[in-house]
Amino acid sequence: MTDPYIRFDKVSKAFGPLTVVDDLDLDIARGEFVSLLGPSGSGKTTLLMLLAGFEAATKGTVWLDGKRIDRLPPHRRNMGVVFQNYALFPHMTAAENVAFPLQMRGLAKPDIAGKVQRVLDMVQLGRLKERRPGQLSGGQQQRVALARALVFEPNVILMDEPLGALDKQLRMQMQLDIRDLHRRLGLTIVFVTHDQSEALTMSDRIAVFNRGKIEQIGSPEEIYDRPHTRFVADFVGETNLVEATVETTGGSEATVVLSSGKRLTTSTDMALEPRQKVMLSIRPERIRLGETSAANSFSGRIVDCVYHGDHLRVMLDEAAGGLVVKAERSGRAWAPGDEVAVSFTPADCWVVG
Amino acid sequence: MNVALRGRLVGLALVAPLLLFLAGFFVWPLVTMMQGAVSDPIAARTLPTTARATANWDRQSPPTPEMKAALAHDLAALKQDQVVGDLTRRLNSAQSGFRTLMSRTMSAVREQGPDVDLSAVDKRWNDIKFWQPIAEAAASRYTDRYLLAALDMDRDAAGDIVTLPESQSANKAILARTFFVSGLVTLFCIVIGLPYAMLAVSVTGWLRGVLLAAVLLPLWTSLLVRTAAWFILLQDNGLINRGLMALGLIDRPLALIFNRTGVVIAMTHVLLPFMVLPIFSVLLAVPRNLMPAAASLGAPPLRAFWRVLLPLSVRGIVSGSLLVFMAAIGYYITPALIGGPTDQMISYVIAFYATGAANWGMAGALGVILLVATLLLYAVYQRLASDKAMGI
Numbered sequence: 044m045t046d047p048y049i050r051f052d053k054v055s056k057a058f059g060p061l062t063v064v065d066d067l068d069l070d071i072a073r074g075e076f077v078s079l080l081g082p083s084g085s086g087k088t089t090l091l092m093l094l095a096g097f098e099a100a101t102k103g104t105v106w107l108d109g110k111r112i113d114r115l116p117p118h119r120r121n122m123g124v125v126f127q128n129y130a131l132f133p134h135m136t137a138a139e140n141v142a143f144p145l146q147m148r149g150l151a152k153p154d155i156a157g158k159v160q161r162v163l164d165m166v167q168l169g170r171l172k173e174r175r176p177g178q179l180s181g182g183q184q185q186r187v188a189l190a191r192a193l194v195f196e197p198n199v200i201l202m203d204e205p206l207g208a209l210d211k212q213l214r215m216q217m218q219l220d221i222r223d224l225h226r227r228l229g230l231t232i233v234f235v236t237h238d239q240s241e242a243l244t245m246s247d248r249i250a251v252f253n254r255g256k257i258e259q260i261g262s263p264e265e266i267y268d269r270p271h272t273r274f275v276a277d278f279v280g281e282t283n284l285v286e287a288t289v290e291t292t293g294g295s296e297a298t299v300v301l302s303s304g305k306r307l308t309t310s311t312d313m314a315l316e317p318r319q320k321v322m323l324s325i326r327p328e329r330i331r332l333g334e335t336s337a338a339n340s341f342s343g344r345i346v347d348c349v350y351h352g353d354h355l356r357v358m359l360d361e362a363a364g365g366l367v368v369k370a371e372r373s374g375r376a377w378a379p380g381d382e383v384a385v386s387f388t389p390a391d392c393w394v395v396g
Numbered sequence: 397m398n399v400a401l402r403g404r405l406v407g408l409a410l411v412a413p414l415l416l417f418l419a420g421f422f423v424w425p426l427v428t429m430m431q432g433a434v435s436d437p438i439a440a441r442t443l444p445t446t447a448r449a450t451a452n453w454d455r456q457s458p459p460t461p462e463m464k465a466a467l468a469h470d471l472a473a474l475k476q477d478q479v480v481g482d483l484t485r486r487l488n489s490a491q492s493g494f495r496t497l498m499s500r501t502m503s504a505v506r507e508q509g510p511d512v513d514l515s516a517v518d519k520r521w522n523d524i525k526f527w528q529p530i531a532e533a534a535a536s537r538y539t540d541r542y543l544l545a546a547l548d549m550d551r552d553a554a555g556d557i558v559t560l561p562e563s564q565s566a567n568k569a570i571l572a573r574t575f576f577v578s579g580l581v582t583l584f585c586i587v588i589g590l591p592y593a594m595l596a597v598s599v600t601g602w603l604r605g606v607l608l609a610a611v612l613l614p615l616w617t618s619l620l621v622r623t624a625a626w627f628i629l630l631q632d633n634g635l636i637n638r639g640l641m642a643l644g645l646i647d648r649p650l651a652l653i654f655n656r657t658g659v660v661i662a663m664t665h666v667l668l669p670f671m672v673l674p675i676f677s678v679l680l681a682v683p684r685n686l687m688p689a690a691a692s693l694g695a696p697p698l699r700a701f702w703r704v705l706l707p708l709s710v711r712g713i714v715s716g717s718l719l720v721f722m723a724a725i726g727y728y729i730t731p732a733l734i735g736g737p738t739d740q741m742i743s744y745v746i747a748f749y750a751t752g753a754a755n756w757g758m759a760g761a762l763g764v765i766l767l768v769a770t771l772l773l774y775a776v777y778q779r780l781a782s783d784k785a786m787g788i
Contacts, residue, residue, distance in 0.1 A: 097688045117691040118700075130689035134707045143703070147694035191693065201692075 047106075048073035048231055049094065049199065054103030056089050063089045065255035066103070073108075076225050076232045078242035081252030082278065087235045090252075091201050094233065096120050107198060118147075123192030125202040129184045131176040137187045138163065138172035144195040162194040163187075165224075182213045189221070193228075202234045206241065218244050239279045243267060251275045269312065269393060276324040276395045283330075283366045284395075285323040289315045296389055299323065301364060308338045311394035321394050327369040329391035332357065332383050340386035348377050359385065432760030433542050438482050439533030443470040447534035450527070455555075459527045464514040467530070471502060472510035489755075490529035490541075497526065542761035567745065567762065571769070574741040577659060577731075578724035582671075584664040585720045586713060589671030593712070594705070596672070597679040608676070615669045623730045626662040627653065630734065654736040662730050667723055671716035678712030679705075718777055725770060742766055 047070035056064040064086040071077050079087035092098040093105060096117035105113040112120055123144075131140050138159050145155045163169045166186040176184050185205060192200055202221075206214045222245045225232050236242050242249045243263040250260040251274070259271045270276035273284060287299035287307065292315045299307050299321060309323060343363025349356040357368040357377055363385055370377065377383065440447060449466035453459075474480050480502060488494040497520050504517040514521040521527075532551075533539075544550055548560045548568045562569075596607040614622055629635050632649035640646045652658050682705070690700035728743035742762060749759035 095688070095692055097691070116696075117688065118694050118696050120692075121694070122692060124689065124692040126685045126689060128683060128685065130683060130685040132686060132690075132704055143690070143695070144693035147699065195694065 048108055050106040052104045055101045057101045063255055073231055074229045076247045078234045078236055078246040078249045079252055080236055080242040080249050085252035086255040087252045088203055091203055091235050095122055095124050095201050121197050123197035123200045125188045125192045125205040127204045129188040131184055131187055133176050136173050136175055140187055141191045141194050158194055162190045166190045181209055200230050200232045204236055270395050273322050273395050281327055283325040285364050287321055287323050289317050289319040289321055305341055307392055308389040309392040309394050310390050324393045324395045327367045330368045330387045332368055332370050333375055334386050335384050336386040338389045343385050345377055345379050345381045345383055347379055429760045429763050432756045433764045434538050436539035437537040438486050440537045442483050443534045445470050450531035453531055455528055468505055468512050468514055469510045471505045487529050542757040546761040546765045570745055571742055574725055578721050580660055581663045581724045582717050582721045585668055585671035589668055590675055593672050593675035593679055596676055611669045611672045622666055623733050627733055630658045653734055656739050659731050659735040659739050662734050667720045670719040674716040675709055675712035679709055682708045
């Protein structure tokens with residue numbers, strides 16, 4: 044990235060003895076949708092608060108469009124923040140809430156009315172503008188909060204788990220709506236979430252947080268298919284983690300031996316040494332049952348088989364590495380005790396270090 | 397049906413102690429007080445014949461012999477000194493001179509019987525000035541003279557309501573002073589209490605505990621003790637004056653006691669909890685992220701406070717003000733101990749009439765005026781505090 048729009052430069056934040064953000068670097072380009080993904084307490088929300096100006100960094104600097112902003116008070120940063128519980132003003136109507144940032148910027152009344160109407164129409168709330176937040180549903184409040192953050196055309200939109208309080212269906216709808224807004228308006232969005240599927244759905248890039256540091260940053264495909272660490276592989280999606288020892292290496296592939304003596308061909312982007320202990324990540328949905336492929340193929344016995352509606356979850360015995368397999372229901376019917384062929388491609392057997 | 401009836405009876409039995417308590421210690425005294433403010437039965441009870449004889453008198457022409465005979469007849473029927481005393485006091489309060497007139501007339505009536513000629517006993521019985529109050533008092537068991545007097549008004553000879561000259565009474569001035577001092581105390585309570593409540597909400601843990609305890613502890617101490625403490629602190633030789641002089645800020649003691657300053661200081665301190673606690677509980681319910689939200693939307697701290705936090709505190713400020721103001725209106729001990737003669741509030745006057753002058757009519761009338769004024773203010777508050785101001 045040549046010209047980052049937002050730059051965190053060696054930023055640390057400590058609350059007393061507790062370091063929440065630890066010497067962190069992060070660049071975000073203009074128009075990018077970046078998700079900060081991590082478990083609670085990993086520092087992702089704190090980083091957002093540092094960007095919004097609600098917290099001051101203990102060390103390091105924050106830059107926006109080439110200007111240093113970490114000393115600027117929040118009301119002069121021109122960032123639209125959508126809070127976890129929306130933080131709508133309960134004593135104002137939806138329209139008054141949305142008009143608030145425009146009034147703070149001293150716009151003329153007719154201009155304000157026009158802009159408010161346009162942005163409320165955009166989030167399909169034009170008819171409910173005279174209602175107070177207490178009279179709106181969770182999803183509608185969410186839209187008002189979004190409209191309020193968009194209406195003054197801020198430099199950046201910051202969202203702190205904005206969809207956490209919505210039910211699943213509404214959440215998925217809002218994910219698509221926000222993604223659509225991002226593309227249509229060319230917004231720069233920093234989105235904090237602990238929901239990996241949300242991050243995978245919406246983001247251009249995902250930064251996976253763990254203990255105040257970014258474990259890995261990359262596109263959703265990179266994060267999901269080529270995780271760099273065990274933590275990322277485990278946190279983003281579901282995976283089988285298997286210990287192995289490197290036997291031979293060659294380019295992006297390596298041959299490893301499991302403790303059971305099985306030999307597997309794996310993919311990697313790390314420089315591996317023979318006899319090095321590594322961890323393999325094999326996604327459950329990439330494992331094929333009842334097929335034999337050239338590379339990684341062995342047989343195992345089914346221990347348990349759980350019905351999940353759209354798929355079957357098949358647990359294999361220790362001889363097959365105790366793998367969990369997400370099997371399609373359209374395939375054969377499996378039953379506990381069945382002897383079955385297990386296989387996956389080298390590309391789906393990824394070394395995570 | 398039986399079950400429902402029994403349920404209702406059990407419910408009634410449960411609230412019965414409350415109802416009895418309310419009736420005995422709230423409703424009944426209130427009714428008695430209001431009745432006392434308008435009842436004036438003594439003359440009508442003791443002078444029935446006179447009442448009939450003066451019923452058609454125009455109150456301007458000289459008293460007729462029938463009126464005098466009727467009065468002599470009524471007076472002769474009075475056997476108890478207590479009743480005579482009550483009647484005399486009632487008549488004397490309307491027209492001075494009745495005390496000597498009545499004692500002379502009573503002894504004449506008791507010596508010579510009911511047929512005595514009143515004009516011969518005392519020339520004053522020919523003066524309509526002394527007949528007007530008798531006719532007035534005997535005509536009805538109820539009167540508006542106490543209520544009028546409570547507002548510095550009276551009826552003239554023709555029965556029209558007139559305002560008394562300022563030298564004669566000061567009830568209206570004292571009532572105005574009561575509302576002024578109470579308003580001032582309420583204002584100071586808001587000025588101190590609002591930031592205090594905001595501070596208490598913004599901190600957590602033991603610090604909040606300490607802040608709340610600092611407000612609550614005085615509340616658990618007797619009002620008399622707190623007022624006495626201020627009495628000591630505010631003296632010329634008190635801690636405050638000595639401290640300020642030791643710091644070299646003043647050369648001679650500030651006048652803090654026996655004046656309005658002292659009363660307002662002490663009352664503000666005593667009533668502050670009633671302002672802090674409602675605001676605190678209202679602010680506690682305000683989401684923490686509203687102020688950051690306002691800041692992120694471009695509001696500098698003061699404007700964010702003005703547009704967001706203050707409107708959301710209004711409900712607490714209103715109920716706190718109501719509590720403080722209503723309590724302040726009835727304050728008695730603090731102004732009595734710390735104030736000077738010109739700082740006494742309406743309760744002091746009521747206490748004077750009730751316990752000092754034994755004039756229950758005046759005490760009741762002032763009480764009624766105070767009650768009505770309070771209810772009016774409450775109604776105004778209710779109107780102001782309706783949906784529009786607090787539609788949350």
